Each structure stands twice: as structure tokens, then as C-alpha cells.
Amino acid sequence: MDNASPLRRTLALIQGPQTLGRGRRFWAGFAVVLALACAYPMFADSYDVGNNVYFFNWLFMALGLSLIWGYGGSLSFGQTAFFGVAAYCYGVLTINLGDAYGLTLFSLVLAVACSALFAAVLGYFMFYGRINGVFLGIVSLSVTLVLERFMAQTAGPEWAIGAARLNGFNGMGGMPSLTIPWPGGPIVLYPDLPLYYLTLALLVVIYLGLRILVNSRFGNVLVAIRENPLRAEMLGYDIRRYQLMAFVIGSALAGLSGVLYTSWGNYITPASMGMTAAALPIVWVAVGGRGDLTTTLVGTLLVLIVFQMLTIHGSQYALVVMGALLVVTVLVAPRGIVMALVEGAMRLTRRKEAR
Amino acid sequence: MTHILETRQLNKRFGGLHVTGNVDFALDAGEMHCLIGPNGAGKSTFFRLILGEHLPDSGQILFQDQDITRAKPFQRIRQGISVKFQVPGIFKELSVRQNLVIALQHHVDPRLLAEEIDRLLEFLNLSHAQAQLAGNLSHGQKQWLEIGMAIGLKPRLLLLDEPTAGMTPDETHATGEMLKQLNAEGMTLLAVEHDMAFVRQIAQRVTVLHLGKVFAQGSIDQITADPRVAKIYLGEVDA
Numbered sequence: 001m002d003n004a005s006p007l008r009r010t011l012a013l014i015q016g017p018q019t020l021g022r023g024r025r026f027w028a029g030f031a032v033v034l035a036l037a038c039a040y041p042m043f044a045d046s047y048d049v050g051n052n053v054y055f056f057n058w059l060f061m062a063l064g065l066s067l068i069w070g071y072g073g074s075l076s077f078g079q080t081a082f083f084g085v086a087a088y089c090y091g092v093l094t095i096n097l098g099d100a101y102g103l104t105l106f107s108l109v110l111a112v113a114c115s116a117l118f119a120a121v122l123g124y125f126m127f128y129g130r131i132n133g134v135f136l137g138i139v140s141l142s143v144t145l146v147l148e149r150f151m152a153q154t155a156g157p158e159w160a161i162g163a164a165r166l167n168g169f170n171g172m173g174g175m176p177s178l179t180i181p182w183p184g185g186p187i188v189l190y191p192d193l194p195l196y197y198l199t200l201a202l203l204v205v206i207y208l209g210l211r212i213l214v215n216s217r218f219g220n221v222l223v224a225i226r227e228n229p230l231r232a233e234m235l236g237y238d239i240r241r242y243q244l245m246a247f248v249i250g251s252a253l254a255g256l257s258g259v260l261y262t263s264w265g266n267y268i269t270p271a272s273m274g275m276t277a278a279a280l281p282i283v284w285v286a287v288g289g290r291g292d293l294t295t296t297l298v299g300t301l302l303v304l305i306v307f308q309m310l311t312i313h314g315s316q317y318a319l320v321v322m323g324a325l326l327v328v329t330v331l332v333a334p335r336g337i338v339m340a341l342v343e344g345a346m347r348l349t350r351r352k353e354a355r
Numbered sequence: 356m357t358h359i360l361e362t363r364q365l366n367k368r369f370g371g372l373h374v375t376g377n378v379d380f381a382l383d384a385g386e387m388h389c390l391i392g393p394n395g396a397g398k399s400t401f402f403r404l405i406l407g408e409h410l411p412d413s414g415q416i417l418f419q420d421q422d423i424t425r426a427k428p429f430q431r432i433r434q435g436i437s438v439k440f441q442v443p444g445i446f447k448e449l450s451v452r453q454n455l456v457i458a459l460q461h462h463v464d465p466r467l468l469a470e471e472i473d474r475l476l477e478f479l480n481l482s483h484a485q486a487q488l489a490g491n492l493s494h495g496q497k498q499w500l501e502i503g504m505a506i507g508l509k510p511r512l513l514l515l516d517e518p519t520a521g522m523t524p525d526e527t528h529a530t531g532e533m534l535k536q537l538n539a540e541g542m543t544l545l546a547v548e549h550d551m552a553f554v555r556q557i558a559q560r561v562t563v564l565h566l567g568k569v570f571a572q573g574s575i576d577q578i579t580a581d582p583r584v585a586k587i588y589l590g591e592v593d594a
Binding site for chain 1: 406408427428429432433437438440444445446447448449450453456457458460461462465501504508
């Protein structure tokens with residue numbers, strides 16, 4: 001490895017001390033899961049496939065929170081703020097610009113950049129203002145709640161940006177879906193097969209990219225800050241800069257979730273930045289195991305599916321179950337339920353091998 | 356001899372409490388110096404001022420003739436100061452090796468990193484434990500690991516806050532020899548220490564802090580022979 005090219009050295013970081021899963025067995029499993037995900041539309045109704053993209057939409061926000069909280073140790077309770085900012089930006093931009101010439105893709109990039117910029121400004125004041133621990137959670141939660149309140153009172157006709165009416169509590173609708181310009185006619189990404197595959201591809205790329213990031217020197221410093229910020233600083237690291245960078249990356253991912261969600265449903269409402277919405281990502285990530293990207297991914301997907309099934313029977317009841325799930329996790333498996341299962345399985349195999 | 360570290364009229368108050376008062380202190384390059392004094396003498400605050408955890412109300416701190424009075428902690432570390440805390444400041448949930456990777460990755464060529472860490476692990480007598488979680492080490496091993504992280508930065512000046520706290524006599528002695536070796540290789544050391552046997556083992560010069568001021572300075576023999584020092588501090592200690 002010593003004389004390998006920089007590219008190969010970077011790719012080698014895809015497995016390392018900060019991520020679970022390495023070696024042939026893990027990557028074979030990964031390939032099987034990916035193949036199943038690719039094959040799934042062949043066995044399902046395309047209407048269902050399009051609907052189920054909904055689950056993928058949230059995973060980016062969950063992975064971002066895992067980076068900020070699980071790896072960096074800063075609990076942000078307000079990732080929905082960045083979700084909402086990007087979502088509304090996408091709506092306003094696409095309603096005004098239209099869907100020709102790949103302008104929806106341009107809007108996607110710009111909307112995610114807006115949420116990243118917002119995170120950079122807010123994060124600068126939080127981290128360089130030395131707000132940490134529970135206060136970081138309080139400040140970030142307050143920000144998302146303020147945004148929700150603000151957007152909720154934009155019902156009047158005076159609240160419009162160009163052709164885009166903000167519509168207050170009723171939410172903003174009518175924005176075009178993501179559209180890829182194509183020689184034979186543009187591909188509109190309605191909730192259908194193309195959107196499914198695009199979102200899946202994005203998810204794989206970002207999951208693998210984050211694996212490389214957390215095993216890199218940057219990731220090493222991030223976990224060092226989580227473990228002992230003073231020691232990390234006294235090794236010569238500007239810890240606030242690292243915390244801010246992780247916050248911006250994680251929040252941009254929340255923004256990506258916001259854009260994908262808005263494009264998928266052609267609709268965004270202030271409630272997406274409200275108390276309930278803000279609390280749910282914490283539940284997904286905590287239940288899965290925030291300290292690892294893979295357990296976060298699996299846990300979030302499972303919790304989302306259970307939540308969806310419960311919601312069909314009554315939404316209040318589903319939220320109570322989510323709360324109970326969080327409490328059980330904190331009491332029984334504080335590092336996450338999926339994480340606890342993985343660690344249990346690893347201990348079992350090790351014991352078998354020892355015998 | 357040139358001074359590697361110098362403080363001029365260093366003052367720090369917490370509310371009405373004057374923790375350090377006009378501390379004038381100079382450390383020669385290459386020496387091994389111990390800072391002693393009764394509880395509340397201002398030793399820890401003095402360390403924190405040097406590290407930049409606290410900023411002084413007035414006065415000046417010079418490191419290698421550069422004014423670092425207002426520099427941020429991480430900037431001081433990059434200029435060549437390193438510290439070992441009293442309570443082992445390690446990354447408990449990470450492996451021993453990973454702890455050292457984090458300390459060294461900043462300034463060691465990635466191609467030489469593994470080799471450098473192997474050498475350090477051997478020096479610390481921790482090669483066999485490198486895959487363990489740092490939190491599972493014995494107390495003495497944790498202290499060594501942190502010393503390893505601190506010296507891994509290849510500092511010009513190493514600050515040690517009670518480096519042998521909680522160690523067995525054997526471990527304490529071994530630590531002393533380790534520090535002497537580092538000093539012989541050119542590192543300047545400044546240690547806060549209560550254990551007078553250990554001070555005798557390592558210190559070339561001793562400074563006594565009392566009520567936030569430099570009270571006495573000299574060799575360990577001069578300090579222990581000084582009746583004023585015995586009165587404030589050494590009275591109940593065999594040395």
C-alpha cells in the first residue's frame with residue numbers, strides 16, 4: 001500500500017476503523033443487497049416502486065445526521081431546517097425557471113448550496129461561539145421551529161417570490177419534478193422507475209463517499225473531537241473548523257433530502273420543519289446506531305417502513321410508538337439497536353472461531 | 356543559554372481571586388524543569404495560560420522569542436508545544452493504534468506513518484496492546500499512551516501535568532527514565548509534580564509557586580534546603 005497512487009489510497013479508505021464491515025464477506029453482502037435493490041422494480045408494480053422512493057428520500061438526511069452527531073458528537077436537533085430551506089429554494093427556483101434545459105438540475109444544486117450556506121453561517125456562530133452539548137440541540141431546534149412559524153404565516157398573496165406563492169400553512173405545490181434533458185425528449189423523474197434508479201444511485205455514491213470521508217484523516221479528527229475535544233485541540237487541530245465542516249456536509253445532505261422529497265411529491269409544507277419532523281431523524285439515527293453509517297442506513301430504513309405501516313392505522317399512535325422506540329433504545333441499546341445486533345453477532349462468530 | 360519559554364508579568368484573575376500575579380518565569384532550551392507548590396498555588400492555571408486554554412488579563416508569553424500571548428491553543432501546539440494532561444486525555448472508544456494515528460497524521464508523511472507508529476508503540480511498551488480499545492488499558496498504560504500522543508508531535512517543549520499521578524512506584528520510575536531519554540534527545544520538559552522522589556529523579560531545576568507568584572527557584576537540593584519553602588510546602592513531605 002505504501003507506494004500506491006493517491007487515488008488507490010483514497011479508495012482503500014472505503015473500509016477502515018471508523019466503519020463496520022470490511023473484507024470479502026461484507027462486500028459480497030453489499031453487492032447482493034444492491035442487486036436485490038436493482039431487481040426489485042422487476043417484481044413490483046411501478047406505482048409502488050415510485051411510492052417507495054419516499055423511503056430513500058430521507059436516508060440522505062439520516063446519513064448527514066450520523067456524520068454530525070454519531071461521528072462528530074454534536075447533536076443537531078434541527079436538520080429539518082436545512083431540509084426545509086433547500087425544499088423551498090427548489091420550489092421557488094423551479095416554479096420561476098421552469099423545467100427545460102436541465103434547469104431543475106441547476107435548481108437542485110443551487111438549493112442544496114443554499115442549505116449548505118445557511119448551515120455554514122449558523123454553524124459558524126454556534127461552533128465558534130462555543131455552543132455545544134445540549135445547547136447546540138436547543139439552538140438548532142429553535143431555528144427549525146422559527147422557520148416553520150415563519151413559513152406558516154406566508155399565506156397572503158404578498159408572500160410570493162416571482163411566480164411562486166409560498167402559501168403559508170397550506171404548503172407550496174406545483175413545482176416541476178426533476179427533469180433530465182435528453183436528445184430523444186426530456187426524462188421527467190415522476191415517482192417511477194427512472195427516479196427510483198437515480199435516487200438509488202445517488203444513495204450508493206453518497207454512502208460510499210461518506211465511508212471514505214469518515215475513514216480519512218478528516219474522519220479521524222472528527223471522532224477524536226467526539227471522544228475528547230480538548231485532547232484533539234491539544235494535538236494541534238482547529239476543532240471548530242472540523243465541527244463546522246461536518247455540520248455543513250451533513251446539512252447539505254439534509255438539503256438534498258429536501259429537494260428530492262419536494263421533487264418527488266411536488267409539494268412542501270412548513271410542517272416539514274416542525275417539532276415532529278425535527279424529532280423523527282433523531283429517532284431513526286439513534287435506533288439504528290448513529291456511530292456507523294451502515295447501521296444508520298439500515299436502522300433508518302427499518303424505522304421508516306414500520307412508521308409507514310403504523311401510520312396507516314392512525315398517525316398519533318405511530319408517533320407514540322416512535323417515542324417508545326427511542327426510550328427503549330436509550331435504555332437497552334444506547335449505541336443503537338441495529339448496532340447492538342451487529343455487535344452481538346460479531347461476538348458470537350468470534351466465540352465460534354475461538355472454539 | 357537561550358530561553359525557549361518566557362512569561363513576563365503574567366496576571367490572571369478569576370473574579371476577585373488573583374490566581375497568578377506578575378509571574379516572571381523563564382525556561383532554558385533543553386532543560387528539565389519541575390514546577391511545584393501547594394494546592395492552589397496557581398500551577399494548573401499557569402499551565403492553562405501557556406497552552407491558551409485561558410487568556411491572561413495582562414502580561415506576555417514568549418515561545419522561541421515569538422509572542423504567543425493571544426494565539427489559539429491549536430496554533431501554539433503547531434509551533435512546538437505539547438501537553439500531557441493530569442487525567443489521561445485519550446480517545447477511549449478508539450484503539451490504541453488509532454489514538455496514535457490521530458496524534459501523528461497531521462505532520463507525518465502517510466507513507467511513513469505505520470512505521471513511525473510501530474516505533475512509538477515499542478518505545479511506550481504498548482505494541483502488544485495496539486488493537487485494544489484505549490479505554491480498556493490499565494491506568495499506567497493510559498498515562499503512557501497519552502505521553503506517546505504528546506511526544507508524537509515531536510514538540511520542542513513538552514508540558515506534563517502530574518505525569519505519574521496514580522502510577523505504581525515501578526511505573527513512576529520507568530516514566531522518569533522515559534522522560535530523561537526524551538530530554539537527552541533534545542526535548543525541553545516542564546512538569547508539575549507532587550511526588551518529590553520523582554522530582555529528584557528528573558528535575559535539573561525546580562520552581563516553587565506560592566499564592567500565584569514565583570516563590571523560589573533553584574536545584575532540588577537548594578529548594579529542599581530552603582527553610583522558607585519547607586515552611587509553606589515541604590514541611591510534611593519527606594524529600
